[in-house]
Amino acid sequence: MASxxxxxxxxxxxxxxxxxxxxxxxxVVSAQNADEARKARENLEPDxxxxxxxxxxxxxxxxxxxxxxxxxxxxxxxxxxxxxTIDTAVEATRIGAVNFLEKPIxxxxxxxxxxxxxxxxxxxxLFSVETKTxxxxxxxxxxxxxxxxxxxxxxxxxxxEFNLSYIDLPLREARDLFExxxxxxxxxxxxxxxxxxxxxxxxxxxxxxxxxxxxxxDVGNYKGD
Numbered sequence: 001m002a003s004x005x006x007x008x009x010x011x012x013x014x015x016x017x018x019x020x021x022x023x024x025x026x027x028v029v030s031a032q033n034a035d036e037a038r039k040a041r042e043n044l045e046p047d048x049x050x051x052x053x054x055x056x057x058x059x060x061x062x063x064x065x066x067x068x069x070x071x072x073x074x075x076x077x078x079x080x081x082x083x084x085t086i087d088t089a090v091e092a093t094r095i096g097a098v099n100f101l102e103k104p105i106x107x108x109x110x111x112x113x114x115x116x117x118x119x120x121x122x123x124x125x126l127f128s129v130e131t132k133t134x135x136x137x138x139x140x141x142x143x144x145x146x147x148x149x150x151x152x153x154x155x156x157x158x159x160x161e162f163n164l165s166y167i168d169l170p171l172r173e174a175r176d177l178f179e180x181x182x183x184x185x186x187x188x189x190x191x192x193x194x195x196x197x198x199x200x201x202x203x204x205x206x207x208x209x210x211x212x213x214x215x216x217x218d219v220g221n222y223k224g225d
Contacts, residue, residue, distance in 0.1 A: 003048075004048045005029050005044055005046040005050070006029070007034075007055075008032070008055075017050060017105075024114075034055060034062075034063045049076070052080045053092070060079060061088065064095050076118070079099075081101075098207070180216070183197070186201060187219075194219070
């Protein structure tokens with residue numbers, strides 16, 4: 001099953017989520033503030049993070065933005081709050097959160113949200129910094145990363161034109177460029193049908209529209225449904 005990081009300053013919430021998710025077979029680690037969450041994220045490399053918005057030191061949205069800016073948002077994040085406004089939820093989604101849970105958290109809602117979020121999780125190996133070194137016949141050394149290998153394979157299999165020059169960019173920028181190419185490819189394949197793109201990519205239409213907007217993709221350039 002998955003490794004899940006629960007970040008919440010309320011002990012009762014941490015214990016409840018730990019118990020429920022552990023019963024479902026997941027491995028759960030808890031953090032009560034942003035500092036503990038940072039350390040846990042580094043040590044655990046979780047498959048999913050459940051992140052409370054309102055915390056006393058650094059709020060969840062700020063921590064989410066920090067991870068995003070540092071190229072550390074390599075796992076899906078679900079925000080949690082009992083007092084968040086619509087604007088706060090939209091901001092978190094724009095930064096990169098995949099969903100939002102309102103407290104008190106209903107059991108079935110929690111399990112469904114966790115399942116959906118894990119389905120959207122990118123393969124961990126894509127973001128691994130592991131590199132492969134090849135010694136060529138002329139004695140030169142070629143080093144390639146898993147990110148580059150993944151993009152090359154996708155480009156070859158889909159006959160898409162990807163600009164590999166962004167391999168040297170920070171991870172966040174490189175990922176945004178790859179995602180833009182990814183969604184533009186599927187929009188073209190689907191003749192602009194948002195319904196078909198949503199089904200193909202596994203995203204809800206609302207989240208898909210927000211994602212395209214964040215990536216600077218003008219849906220108006222494609223045929224509508």
